[in-house]
Structure formats: C-alpha cells, structure tokens
Amino acid sequence: MSASETLAFGGPAEAGEISSRQGAPSGGGRLTLAAFLHNRRTMSGVGIVALMGLFCFIGPVLYHTNQVTVNLAIINQPPGPGHPLGTDEYGIDVLGRLMVGGQSSLELGFAVGIASTVLGALYGALSGVVGGVGDGILMRIIDTLLAVPLFILLIIVASMFSLSLSVIILILAVLSWPGVARLVRGQVLALRNREFAQAATSMGSTRWGVLFRHMIPNTLGICIVTATFGIADAIYALSALSFLGIGPPPPFTDWGTMLTDGVNNLFNGYWWQVYPPMFALVLVVLAFRQIGDALNDIVSGGQTGRVFARRRRRFGWVPMSTRYE
Amino acid sequence: MRKTRRLAAAAAMLALATVLAACATTSSKIGSGPTKVAGKPLNGGTVTVAEVGESPNFIFPYPPSTNSNGYNVNLTMGLWPYLVYAGDGGQSIVNPQESLYQSLTYSHNNSVITMVLKPWKWSDGVPITSRDFTFVYNLLKWNYQNWIGYTQGLFPVDVKKVITPNAHTVVLDLTRSYNPTFYTDDVLSLIALMPQHAWDKTSLSGKVGNYDETKAGAKAVYAFLQKQGGIMGTFATNPLWQVVDGPWKLATFNSNGYYAWVPNKSYSGPDKPRLSKVIWTPFTTDTAEMNTLRSGTTIDLGNLPLNDVSQTSDLEAEGYVVGVLPVAGVAEIVPNLWNPVNGPMLRNLYIRQVLEYLIDRTQIVKKVYAGYADPGNGPVSTLYGQQWDSPLEKAGGPYPYSPSKAIALLKANGWKVVPNGTDTCQHAGTAAGDCGPGITAGEPLQFQLMYTSGIASFDQQNAAIQSSEAAAGVKIILKPEPFNTIVSTTGYCNQQTHPTSTCSWQLQDYGYNPYTLDPSGAGLFNTDGFGNYGGYSSAKENQLIDATEYGSSSAAFFAYENYTAEQLPYLWLPNASNIFVFKKNLAGITPWNPFSGTLNPEDWYYVKPGS
Amino acid sequence: MTWYLVRRLAQAIAVVFGVMVLTFILLHMEPGSVARAVLGLKATPARVAIFDHLYGLNKPLYDQFGVYMWQLLHGNFGISYQYQQPVSTLIAQRLPRDALLLGLSTVVALVIGVPTGIYQAVHHNELVDDAVAGTWFTLYSAPDFLEAFLLIALLCVEFHIFQPTFPGGISSVVGVLTDWRALVLPVFVLSINSVANFSQYSRSTAITVLASDYVKVARAKGLPRQLVLTRHVLRNSLLPVITILGLSLPGIVAGAVIAESIFNYPGMGLLFWQSALAHDYPVMLGGTLVIGIATVTGNLLADVVYGVLDPRIRYVSQ
Secondary structure, X not given: OXXXXXXXXXXXXXXXXXXXHOOOOOOOOOOOHHHHHHOHHHHHHHHHHHXXXXXXXXXXXXXXXXXXXXXXXHOOOOOEOOEOOOEOOOOOEHHHXXXXXXXXXHHHHHHHHHHHHHHHHHHHHHHHHHOHHHHHHHHHHHHHHHHXXXXXHHHHHHHHOOOOHHHHHHHHHHHHHHHHHHHHHHHHHHHHOOHHHHHHHHOOOOHHHHHHHHHHHHOHHHHHHXXXXXXXHHHHHHHHHHHHOOOOOOOOOOHHHHHHHHHHOHHHOOHHHOHHHHHHHHHHHHHHHHHHXXXXXXXXXXXXXXXXXXXXXXXXXXXXXXXXX | OOOOHHHHHXXXXXXXXXXXXXXXXXXXXXXXXXXXXXXXXXXXOEEEEEEXXXXXXXXXXXXXXXXXXXXXXXXXXXXXXXXXXXXEOOEEEEOOOOOOEEXXXXXXXXXXXXXXXXXXXXXXXXXXXXXXXXXXXXXXXXXXXXXXXXXXXXXXXXXXXXXXXXXXXXXXXXXXXXXXXXXXXXXXXXXXXXXXXXXXXXXXXXXXXXXHHOHHHHHHHHHHHHHHHOOHHHOOOOHHHXXXXXXXXXXXXXXXXXXXXXXXXXXXXXXOOOOOXXXXXXXXXXXXXXXXXXXXXXXXXXXXXXXXXXXXXXXXXXXXXXXXEOOOEEEEEEEOOOOOOOHHHHOOHHHHHHHHHOOOHHHHHHHHOOOOEEOOXXXXXXXXXXXXXXXXHHOOOOOOOOHHHHHHXXXXXXXXXXXXXXXXXXXXXXXXXXXXXXOOOOOXXXXXXXXXXXXXXXXXXXXXXXXXXXXXXXXXXXXXXXXXXXXXXXXOOOOOOOOOOOOOOOXXXXXXXXXXXXXXXXXXXXOOOOOOOOOOOOHHHHHHHHHHXXXXXXXXXHHHHXXXXXXXXXXXXXXXXXXXXXXXXXXXXXXXXXXXXXXXXXXXXXXXXXX | OHHHHHHHHHHHHHHHHHHHHHHHHHHHHOOOXXXXXXXXXXXXXHHHHHHHHHOOOOOOHHHHHHHHHHHHHOOOOOEOOOOOOEHHHHHHHHHHHHHHHHHHHHHHHHXXXXXXXXXXXXXXXXXXXXXXXXXXXXHHHOOHHHHHHHHHHHHHHHOOOOOOOOOOOOOOXXXXXXXXXXXXXXXXXXXXXXXXXXXXXXXXXXXXXXXXXXXXXXXXXXXXXXXXXXXXXXXXXXXXXHHHHHHHXXXXXXXXXXXXXXXXXXXXXXXXXXXXXXXXXXXXXXXXXXXHHHHHXXXXXXXXXXXXXXXXXXXXXX
16 A cells, blocks of 8 residues: 555645655654753753743742632732732732642643543554554544534533543543544554565564554654643643633632633733743743654654644634644 | 623523513602703714623514523613613612603502503604504414513413503503502513504515404414514614604614614604714623723723723723612522432521621622622612611621631531531431431531633632631532523422432522512512522511512511521622723713613713813 | 545545534533523523424434434524524624634734745754744744733733724624724734744745755755745645645634634634533534534645645545
C-alpha cells in the first residue's frame, strides 16, 4: 500500500499526515534523553515550568492563606500589607489564590494532555496498523465525535454531575483525544512503509508486535509535542467555560477562572485581579510551547518544526463543532 | 457573559408574574395620580433604550400557550394597553387615568361586573366600544387553551355570559363571586382590547365580519391573528398591527429585536407622548451593553449590571443619572421538604432556622449588592409597598444573622457541632433534645444548593452562604446550573407525590418570585400554591393567607406576614434591585412603575439643558 | 478521482447521520422536562402536556427521531421552542454574519501569518525567529475575551476611537459592511488569536522546503533569493495552509460565542449557546447538522485541493 492510498481513506489531512506525504521523516526521529537535556530551549522551558510548579505546589507551604472561606468584609482590596496582591471578589488573598489556581491549572493541563495523548496515540496507531476498511471505519468514528457539539455535552454533563476538577479533566480528555489519534495515525501510515517495518514483518513479527515494538516508539516524538500543547489548550478551555458561566462553583479556582472573574471587574480598576493570572498563564503556555518546539526539532532531526504546528480549536474561534484538540 | 442571565431570567419571571396571576389581594387601593418629575418639557427627541438578552417575537397581544417570551409584553403594552392599568409611579395601585374603563361596579354578591368604557378611539378614528370587548371574549372563549395568559378556571372560563346594554357598557356575569380587588388587579389587568372592526377576519385580504360570533369563526380568526402575530418580518408593515389604542405605534421592527415606536397621534388617553421616537436596541449580553454605556453616546436608558455599580461616578461623567428600581418580589432559597434524602431533616423547623441564622443577609446586601437590595427579612420586601411591612420585618425579621444562636439550636437538638466540618446527629429520636423525626443517628447535616449559574453576584452570594454555614458545621455543596436546567429539573414535591426523578433537588436559589400588585403569599406558601415547589404545608398558614384574601385589615396581613417569616417555608435572601442609568436631560423616567410590565415612555421627555 | 469522490461523499453522509443520531441521544439524556425548561417554573401540567403533544415529545425516542429526519428530508428544520421562528430562518439570518466576521478574520490571520512564517523559516533558530514566535504565542495564549476587554478599555472607553459593539439596528450583512468600523475590533481580536497557527504551519513547511534539494539546486543555478522564496518556498508553504483553511470551515459556520457576546454580534455561536442553555432541541439539531456538513465538506475540500496543488498526491481507488 502506498502513501497515496492512505489518503483515499484518510480523514482530513492533519499535520502529521502532511509530513508523511512529503516523504519519510528524516533524521533521528527518536527522542533521547541526552538530546533533550542538551537542548538550550527545552531546558529553559522546563526551567520555567519547574519554577511555576514549585510556586504553586510548594508556595502554599510557605505562604499560608485561607483559600476556602469567603470573607465578604475584605473583598476587592488593593495590594497592601497582609495581601501582597490584594484580594478578589470573595475576599480571598490573590497571591495564595494564584498558587492554588495554578495547582488546578497545571493538574488539569498535565492530566488532560497526557490522558488524551495516550488514548489518542493508541487509537491512532491501531487505526494505522489495521489499515483498510477498519481504518476507514475508525477514522469516521473520529470525524463523528469531532462534529458533536461541545456545548450539548458540557451542559448535559454539568446537569448530571457536580462539576469538579476531575470531572472536567475527564470531559476534556474525552473530547481531545480524537485530534491526537488522527495525527498519530498519519505518522504510523508513513512509518509502515519504511524498511524497518517491512523488514520486521518479513522476519515474522506479527502486526501487533510491529505496532508495539516499532510504531508506538517511533511516534513518541509527536506524542510528546502534542501533549505539551494539550496542556495549554486544556487550561484555556477551562477559562472559556468559566467565562460562559458553566465552570465549577466557587471557591474552586484556576488561572482561567481567576482571569474571567478579574475581567468582570476590569472597569472597576481592580488590576490586581487580572494581570497576575494573565502573566502566569502566558508564561506557562510560552514555556510549554518552547519545550514542544524544541522537542520537535530534536525528533525531526534537528532541522524542521514539521509536526509541531497544530490547529488549536478554541471556544472563541470554533466554539462548539470541534473544540481545541 | 457571566453576568448575562439575570435580566433575562428576571424579566421572564416578571412577565410570568403578570401572566400567571396570583390568587388574592387585600384591601382596595385605588389611589391618587402619579408623582411626575417637574421640569421644562421639550417636545420631540429620540430615546434609545438598551434591551439585554432576548427580544420580542410575537406582536398579537394573545400569544399561544407555547410562547413564554416575556419580552412580547414590552412590545405590545404600549400599543394595546390592558383594560386595567396596573401601577402608578412607584406605587402598587391601579392607575384609573390610564385605564380603559370609566367605572367598574361589582354587584350581585360580587358575581356581576358592570364596566363602562371611556369614550376613547382607536388610532384609525373608530371609537372603542363594548363590541371590542365581546370580540376579545368570543375569541378567548373558544381558544383559551392556546393563550399563554390563561390561568386555570379564570377568564374567560369563569364568565357565564357577556351582555352589552350599550356601546360603552359591558356586563360580565361570572360563575362565582370574587374579591373585587383581586378580579380588578389580577384578572382585568391582563386583558387588552382588540379592534373588532379591523381584526375580525380570517385572511389579510378578507373582509371584516362578525366571524367571532360562531365557534368555527372564532377559531379561524384567532388562528389567523396568531399566525400573523408570529411573522416578525411584517410586524411594522402589516396593516392589522397599525390599529392601536395605546400611546404608541410600531414604526420599525428588525428580526434581531431592534424596534422603534412613534407616537399614536390619535391616542385618547391623558399621557400623550412628547418624544417623537423610542428605539429599543438589543444587546446580546450586559457585558456588551456596559461597554457601550462606558464609551458614551448611543444609549439613553439602560440597565446597569450590579457588578458595575462602582462605576456610577464614571457614568455620571459620561452624562448619565443612576436610578434604582426595587424589585417587587421575594428572593429565597427553596428547601425541598420532600427530598428523599434530607427532606425529613428540612421538615424540622429548627433546621430551617439554623440555616437562616447562618445567612449574613446584611453583609450580602452591603458587599455583594453594594447596598442596592432588600435585606430579605421575611416574605415582603422592605423597600417596597411600605404599608405592607410588619414591625417584625422592619426590625430585621425573626432570624438575624447569628452563628451562636444556630450552634445553640443544634446542640439543643442533639447534634454534634463541628465548625468547618460536618455536624452529625448524636441523639436520634423525637423526644425533646433529640434530632427530631426522620433523622437517623450519625446523619450528616449536609445539603446540595442548586443556584442559577453565570451571574457573578449569585456566585458571590452563594459562596458566602456556603462559608458562613460552614462556620457552624452545616455543609453546603454548591451546584450552579443554567436557569432553564434548574427549571426543567424542579418538580413540585409534596406529601402526596415526591418521585425521586423530579424531587432530587434539595435547596434551590433560582432567583426570586415576583409579586403582582399585592405582596400576598397566596400561590407561594399555601398548600397547593403554584410557587410552592418544596411542599410546605400548614393549616394555619392556609388560614392566615385566606384571611388576607377576604379580610381587609392590615392586622390580618401582618399576622400572615409574621407567621410566614417565622415558619421559613422559604429561606429568606436579599433581593437585588434593578439599577438603571439614563441621560441626565431625560425626565419622567422615575418614579418607576414596576407593575405595568414594561417601561412607560409616554411619561418621558427631554428638558432644556440647565433647567 | 470520481470514484474517490463518490466514496468520500457516501462516507460524509454516514458521518453526518452519525452525528445527528449521537446528538439526538445526548439531548434526550438531559434530565428534566423540556417543556418546563421552555415554559418556565410555573407551567401547569396541562400546559406541559399541550407542549409535549405539539412537539411530539411524548412519543418514543426512535419515533421522534424518525419524524425529525422525515421533516428534514422535506427541508423542514422545525420551529425553535425559544424563538418561535423556523430554525431555517434563524440560521439564514445568523450564518452570513459569521461567514463575514470569521471569514475576514481568517483571511487577515493568513495574510499576517504566512509571510511571517516564511520570514521565521529563513531566519530559523536566530533570535528574530524566537521573538516573532514569542509574540504570536503570547497573543495566542492570552484568552480572547481578555484581549477584547483590554482593547475595549483602551480604545473605546479611554480614547473613544471605536464603538465597542455593533449597533443593534443592523440586521443584514450589507448593514454590517456599511458600519465597517465596528468590525475592526472583533476581526482584530479573532485574527491575532490565530496568527500563531498559520505562521507556525508555514514556518515548518518553509524550513523543510528550504532544506530540500530542489531549492538548493535552484539557488546553485543562481536564481535570485527573492525568486526562490516566492516561486518555491511560498508556494509550498501554502499547501498546509489550505488544509487549515478547509478545517476552519466548520469554525466559520459555528461562530464564535465569546466574541459575539462581547461585541454584540448575534451569530451562530450565540444562537447555539443560548439554545443549549434553553433546551431548544430543534435549533441545536439544526445547528449540529449545518456544522456537521461544514466539517465533512471542509475535510473533503482540503484533501481535494491539496491533491490538485501537490502533484505528488494521487487519488487511487482500490
């Protein structure tokens, strides 16, 4: 089966498929720890993420605040003694909230990024290895899932369960794996025709052996890149949910929710409710982008950023049909 | 977006209140004329009103039973006002000057009403006659099932026959006796006259006849008018809708909800419009509206979101004045006394008292609503209808915020109190000092509170309640939901029927219940009241409500009011006022009339700058 | 090619049908009564019964679906519960507005994104590459509602340069165009949010193309740098962009609920969102159908155009 045939069954061309059509990936392709550690850009990205992690998870140990009890007596106070970044509309300390909110944002991001990548990679690899009619059916299922409106799902889930962080992680993971699956499938289709796979098959390896021994390790690069992006997108998605008013109830917070609440008070001049979470959010997203970009360079042999670009489907942009992938 | 739902929900409920009238009133209160703002009125000028949320989609004044859009009243009231004009300035009284009747006489033990209509004219010069009333009656008689305003058993079903002795007199022979005030305030105040001479036909090109006098004809005419009434593209051009008896005519209507009124030059009533045009411009959200207000020029009158109250000084710099409209209604958390899990708990009065003691209403008013709210001391708003406030409510109600009293109550009833944890019942049983009937040993004091999502102040208020309840170990789990979802999952639960499918809700704060002209508890707290979702039932309560319905003393009303405040069929909450901003050279906007169902631009006018 | 198209079309129909079935089931999983959600808290059982009967909500689910599909085959999308207007009318009003706003935003993002992407590729791994990418990604990572609010605060409230919202009187696309100044802010916000997509895609491709043998040969032959960039690099970098454009189609049809709500621009996004809140089934199903069709069409277009532009791709039939 040639690469062109894959298109006949192919879903929409995603980045991974594009690279497959332009010939086999050149160069290394496999991610090594050494390459990772020696890349200046990955290390700076990782450094920022690590610092943020420390700030959010270790910070509260050193800086004690009550993040649960609403205190109407001290709402919307500007930065000052006792509250270095002021208080929010619930009378809760903003600096402490930045830490707790960061915990939710980072947990959400990592959990969704990893869960959707694992699920999507397995499904996509399976689809690619099975090929033929099975592949066609699996891909059509994905198309169907991608076209079911997000709003309907969210409102229904919200009316059946109390929205908590874990429920949101679950929903977002379920919603975001199809995009990853497409990407990985494209890569697997390209790899399948490469010599090592054909050689393995001719030497008697089963399909599944090829899948687990060769295909999945070879798609690890894209998967990691995808995951870094899934993290940023999940954080953004939750902020959109809170903006639309269907996020989890207070006192839960995350950076996106803080931003939403802050924007509500923007004209009131409560800048300390807007800029700190904005700064934190942008910094972390940029750091992940840095990591993803650099990883991609390593994976693709140090010369291109081929599989890196992903189309992000955002609420503001594509509110329901598809969702951020 | 977070702030958007309030107005839509509130307006929809306000409309429902006018449409589905409550069932009682007290004493007669037909009063004096309105207090108008003085100034040197200018003639002419255009006022642009911002309308947030939904917009009208039906122009025929009798929408079908599937159309619950509360904004239709905004469109039609200025064109076809009701027989009885409710509200006068800020007072909850009937306004006889603006009403279409000259006199209303109740006789034969209040089962016959003789109504004399004023000698007013339709906009095409044809006099308004008793035939127009029989036209309305005939159409509704055969079609009331398909009228959203129909209330079980009331008009037109309760009418034995209608006699018209002359062109201006209508005699309504009713099937039973009514309290006259109730019938005037809550039934006749929902009936608009229709021009028989222009609308009694079955097609646009057809001739006007007396089709309404037969069943088949009435059905055909009603179907025709309802069909035309839903075609948004022709609202402003359809000749049917140009025949009006109100102060305004519709000049423009766009399908996105933008519409404009111009004065009805032949309006017969006393309040002839001074403005030359009123434009209603739609906004998707109050965020969008607020941004427009802040940047200046295009809006003359708009709603100020509570969240932005602190910006009044900036808006004043942009040339606006801020006005406050207290909302006639009661805001509450409804406890479901028949929830399968903790209904038995909530049926114990002391549990409801504990919950109420732990709500710091004064602080919520001050901090969440910036002072623009009624504190919610009991079933009647203290900002509204001063004559209805009992001394108990004025003094802060029976249960002012007091964590110590709440803890004492719990301890006295056999609970183990764990502040910031979850209390558990230690002494199950029904003896004094025990937790009470239906509560098992070790049962946690825990409730799920469902509330309308997407409103910043609601999030704030309910999070504050969650925290203050936690101080005495009452665990509240918050569950914000879109307004419609709450509505669709809230069933009526009572002793007879409380299926798990529709009675799994425990505590609920969907907004507020609006009052019609009188702040009566009928419909809310009587055993079979339409607002009694939680299944509160008390013989004494029913009796006290009945006493307010037929008696006329304020003593009877206060007795009802105090008993209800103490019994907590609802957990009382602060009720936020509506805040409006309008251009400072615009007069006649205050005092507001919250009862007419819409705004009254016929009272508005520009004044000379500096006057 | 024909056989390929026929098969793709058949698959597309199957996918759209699947989406409709799935959405229908999801809608009916929602707890509570639709009639009560639409008619309000005080709806009497009698009125609920009338509503259920009128819209067939008391029938079994498969029956309701059958009736809906039958109507659909006759071009009838049903009547909105909430707006009491035909769903087709609502979509016909809203869709062109989104096509204008989001179409324009996409074009603007494209015009900014592709050249900067190629520029980054030429200066790959230099400081300027990182700086440009950093800028786009900062804009990308800040939520769009935040950018919109900051711009409104600055340009509309502080300096009164723009109107922050669309005037309410405009109902047609022509009307929107006559008041084009109101379009500036939303188009700007929506496009700066997606420039990163386009620039990153074209950057990646351009890097590959620049490293390829034929570009090296072209340069070696002495072709001017400018000519190589436009003739080879730009053309090849457009390929993935076409794919994104195809994939953007459902997004354009679906609207942008957050931008629409902030800028008072009632489009498909708000329609759909408000219907979802109000349990307005006919509108949600109609919207799902339109978006589903746009999704498969976009995919198909992307693949076909891609094949036409890139001679290396052939459509084969088995």
